Amino acid sequence: MRIPHPLIFKIISFSLAFLLFTPAYATSANQDVTVTVTEIIQIETLWNGKETTNPFTFNVYVGSWGEYYWPGGPKGLQIKSLSNVPIDLYVRAEGDLKGPGGTIPIENLKYANYGSGLPKTPFQKDYALVKKHWKVENLTEATIPIDLYLNIPPGTPPGIYSVKIYHIAVKSQ
Template identity: 40%
Template sequence: MLVVGMLYYQPVNAEASPSATQTLEAEVEPTVAIAAEWAGGGNNSTIILSDLAADNMERSWSGGSGGEQVHSYSNVAIDLYVRAAGDLTNGSNTISLDLLKYADYGASVSKTSFTTEYVRVLLGWDPPSQGGRVTVPVDLFLTVPFATPPGVYTTTIYHAAVQENAEQPTSP
């Protein structure tokens, strides 16, 4: 039996090398990523417009580092859209959504009332340098009608981005 086992034994010899080479491939997918910021409050911070008089006069807040701004961290060109959830509300009291407006977006977007449907405000917004971000200011305007009851009125502002020339967003 021992002789048979030795006949089938085949030693394996491997030569060592001082180096080894392999190709590595890492495929980076298109990424669409944005954030909105209010007055240095951090990404997706609450927009706080305070000390407003019910005087039927339009107030404005310039966009940028001291106001509203949108950042893109995308690695492809994007189209940026904006909308609001609806009227500003405080219980059963409301301020009509058409009295809340936006402008600029770094592209001289004209002053426009928010709507509940997405509206494109930037087309083909180029991506930032690798590891960075690009930012656009958003000017805001609000008129509080005469005799509006006091209180905190709220709505939600949505910014949505899609890869350039893709279908318009439908949610959130």
């Protein structure tokens, strides 16, 4: 019997080892993924940077008569849209500010700004459009400031005066 040359034996064993550790074919897999995003119309009311319930009671403590101003923004009132469709935003107040010593007329409570320079406007009992076709495309557009003004009439008795403010969002047409 003839013994193969040692170099040929090493080449054959290396080739066998290479074939054992190398796949003979490649494989792959793919899968289509489908996601359905539903229409969402949602807003949040923020006061001092924290979410409040909607409607919320706005309590104001002031020293005497005259007009008081609360700028909208992170330390005031803001509205945040979580909607994924353009919305129209409306606001209203329930009625006069009521307190233990009487009332402050609803016309004395005013709003402004809404991220679009809306002028100072008295609250009403009916909904008023304050932001039309609000479409959020990035986080900086999601939150807008609301400036508030309150004129305390002379002779208003001391106490806490409250009113509920309502915001509503509807899909823009």
